[in-house]
Amino acid sequence: MKKVIIPILTSLIFASCNSKTAENTSENNSEINDENAVLTPNTKEIMDTHTLSNYKEVATKHLDLDLTVDFETKSIKGIVTHTIKNKTNAKQIVFDSKYLVVDKVVLNGSEAATFKLGEFDELLGTSLTVDIKENTETVAIHYKTTQKTEALDWLVAEQTANKTSPFMYTQGQSIFTRSWIPLQDSPELRITYTANVTVPKGMIAVMSANNPVELNESSTYYFEMKQSIPCYLLALAVGELEFKALDERTGVYAEPSMLTSCAEELVDMGKMVNVAEELYGPYQWERFDVIVLPPSFPFGGMENPRLTFATPTIIAGDKSLVSLIAHELAHSWSGNLVTNATWNDFWLNEGFTVYFERRIMEALEGKDYADMLAILGFQDLERTLNELTPEFQKLRLNLKGFHPDDAMTDVAYEKGYFFLRLIEETVGRDKFDAFLKQYFESHKFQTITTDQFLAYLNKELLIPNNKSINISEWVDEPGLPANCPTIEAKRFIAVEKQLEQYKKDKDLAVLETKDWSTHEWLHFLRDLDSTVSAQEMEKMDKRFMLTNSGNSEIAAIWFEKSIYAGYHGIDEQLEAFLKRVGRRKFLKPLYEALASTPEGLETGRVIFKKYKKNYHYVSINTIEGILGLK
Numbered sequence: 124m125k126k127v128i129i130p131i132l133t134s135l136i137f138a139s140c141n142s143k144t145a146e147n148t149s150e151n152n153s154e155i156n157d158e159n160a161v162l163t164p165n166t167k168e169i170m171d172t173h174t175l176s177n178y179k180e181v182a183t184k185h186l187d188l189d190l191t192v193d194f195e196t197k198s199i200k201g202i203v204t205h206t207i208k209n210k211t212n213a214k215q216i217v218f219d220s221k222y223l224v225v226d227k228v229v230l231n232g233s234e235a236a237t238f239k240l241g242e243f244d245e246l247l248g249t250s251l252t253v254d255i256k257e258n259t260e261t262v263a264i265h266y267k268t269t270q271k272t273e274a275l276d277w278l279v280a281e282q283t284a285n286k287t288s289p290f291m292y293t294q295g296q297s298i299f300t301r302s303w304i305p306l307q308d309s310p311e312l313r314i315t316y317t318a319n320v321t322v323p324k325g326m327i328a329v330m331s332a333n334n335p336v337e338l339n340e341s342s343t344y345y346f347e348m349k350q351s352i353p354c355y356l357l358a359l360a361v362g363e364l365e366f367k368a369l370d371e372r373t374g375v376y377a378e379p380s381m382l383t384s385c386a387e388e389l390v391d392m393g394k395m396v397n398v399a400e401e402l403y404g405p406y407q408w409e410r411f412d413v414i415v416l417p418p419s420f421p422f423g424g425m426e427n428p429r430l431t432f433a434t435p436t437i438i439a440g441d442k443s444l445v446s447l448i449a450h451e452l453a454h455s456w457s458g459n460l461v462t463n464a465t466w467n468d469f470w471l472n473e474g475f476t477v478y479f480e481r482r483i484m485e486a487l488e489g490k491d492y493a494d495m496l497a498i499l500g501f502q503d504l505e506r507t508l509n510e511l512t513p514e515f516q517k518l519r520l521n522l523k524g525f526h527p528d529d530a531m532t533d534v535a536y537e538k539g540y541f542f543l544r545l546i547e548e549t550v551g552r553d554k555f556d557a558f559l560k561q562y563f564e565s566h567k568f569q570t571i572t573t574d575q576f577l578a579y580l581n582k583e584l585l586i587p588n589n590k591s592i593n594i595s596e597w598v599d600e601p602g603l604p605a606n607c608p609t610i611e612a613k614r615f616i617a618v619e620k621q622l623e624q625y626k627k628d629k630d631l632a633v634l635e636t637k638d639w640s641t642h643e644w645l646h647f648l649r650d651l652d653s654t655v656s657a658q659e660m661e662k663m664d665k666r667f668m669l670t671n672s673g674n675s676e677i678a679a680i681w682f683e684k685s686i687y688a689g690y691h692g693i694d695e696q697l698e699a700f701l702k703r704v705g706r707r708k709f710l711k712p713l714y715e716a717l718a719s720t721p722e723g724l725e726t727g728r729v730i731f732k733k734y735k736k737n738y739h740y741v742s743i744n745t746i747e748g749i750l751g752l753k
């Protein structure tokens with residue numbers, strides 16, 4: 124396995140070969156053909172190993188949901204009506220389900236159907252097989268969710284910002300949608316949908332569809348998603364919400380007490396959409412709104428179409444964490460418009476999205492800013508590669524038997540990003556941009572496998588430009604190839620110089636932090652190592668007030684480094700953070716740091732026990748692993 128080793132104190136990413144080398148090899152045509160031979164389109168049938176459904180034989184085209192959200196029993200109850208297309212004259216349609224109770228199934232609006240639930244599988248759930256006839260056009264399933272339903276997070280009022288009303292939201296990606304709606308849960312299948320959702324008085328429901336902008340007295344909300352989407356993008360949130368428009372096509376939903384600060388932070392969203400369109404073609408989803416969720420949301424963001432779900436931890440007060448919104452917006456092209464056919468191809472969703480995100484940020488904030496993001500991303504990748512077994516270090520995965528979420532690591536995001544950046548550097552930005560624009564246009568509302576993408580890349584970009592890249596090494600080998608692009612950011616180099624000086628003299632006066640942005644702080648803090656003692660951390664804290672930072676990214680890395688250094692001045696704030704924040708990206712390294720000593724592990728377990736109720740299922744799952752509670 125080849126691996127780039129980076130000295131801790133440099134923002135340079137070493138490369139033993141660069142685009143020049145690629146040009147050299149391009150003179151040798153036979154070599155190109157050999158390389159390209161690996162890339163002949165694979166005509167093998169696409170196999171999604173994470174669905175029990177028979178969507179290739181008979182598939183849902185459209186869903187009509189009629190649901191009631193009940194906060195008393197913490198369940199959703201209702202009917203999902205599937206309009207189907209029976210391509211092979213199948214006698215049965217098979218759906219995915221998990222932890223659902225099915226009451227009855229009705230065909231064509233009135234005929235009771237025979238159905239059977241299969242054996243329960245921990246990973247995939249339970250198949251629901253319904254007998255159908257030649258003339259069956261609709262299959263209506265009457266069902267309810269249970270306490271075990273993984274896709275739903277039910278919050279009591281105390282866990283919200285306003286503390287006056289409970290809240291619930293769904294998380295579908297990767298294979299959780301089947302736990303709140305019985306359906307054919309494969310990203311390869313696209314559907315349109317409508318929904319009638321009834322909620323308690325005083326609450327608003329919003330979905331990945333057209334959304335209400337105010338309270339509806341009847342408490343039943345009607346939704347329509349006219350563009351076809353993979354069903355992991357079906358999403359619902361219900362709570363005491365208000366909406367604020369930012370411009371004609373963007374706006375924010377948040378709890379009332381958060382609305383103003385969220386709207387101020389996200390005020391530039393409209394610009395982001397314009398910039399994204401200039402790069403890679405028209406925005407296809409009409410509106411781009413964001414809902415800022417309560418802090419237990421386990422992710423940074425989730426690209427539910429028309430309505431991105433976001434963590435409140437990006438509300439820093441200085442817009443310094445809004446690249447996350449650029450990321451979710453970019454998914455409106457990579458992921459939502461052109462979708463990974465199976466979870467093995469997840470890098471096609473995320474690698475492209477990180478690339479696109481950084482192009483948006485470059486257009487808005489300049490190259491140095493985008494390169495700082497890329498360097499931080501590279502550091503994440505290095506850390507992740509050190510933790511992963513070789514199989515999970517590949518872009519193209521084989522996840523049969525694994526939960527897709529377990530493999531959704533920085534490899535897909537950052538190795539994917541660097542691979543695309545290498546292609547950009549090899550052919551030149553103009554050509555790569557034209558290629559990407561055409562890629563989104565020609566594959567819109569379709570799914571794609573890694574094989575199909577590589578064949579397309581080869582045919583449309585590399586062969587016409589007489590270029591060759593070690594694609595199979597990037598895609599199917601572990602680690603990071605030696606020709607990973609080199610990145611340098613001036614502002615980081617300045618930070619590194621100061622930190623080096625500080626490590627020598629241990630004199631805080633050498634640090635000129637007045638003009639540091641969040642990213643410079645992150646770079647500095649990430650590079651603190653075991654040579655910095657608890658006493659020095661204390662001095663640094665007194666000077667820069669890091670323990671009380673209102674910036675979640677800065678606070679999280681500061682807490683992590685302090686735990687390793689044995690600095691206890693953070694303890695109170697650390698506990699407050701672990702109580703409030705449910706974002707897995709922050710919880711994971713913090714609980715890991717605690718678990719690195721026997722006393723810390725004990726503290727971690729005590730804290731986790733107290734605040735577990737504030738975390739989402741996916742975060743709980745990760746932390747239980749770290750704390751040895753599984």
Ligand code: BES
Nearest residue numbers: 296297422423424425426447450531708
């Ligand atoms: N689609 C992902 C979130 C996701 C991935 C949910 C896999 C479930 C399984 C989303 O677009 C994402 O990547 N979010 C990141 C933020 C981003 C800026 C890297 C996150 O949540 O940290």
Ligand code: ZN
Nearest residue numbers: 450454473476
């Ligand atoms: Zn993403």
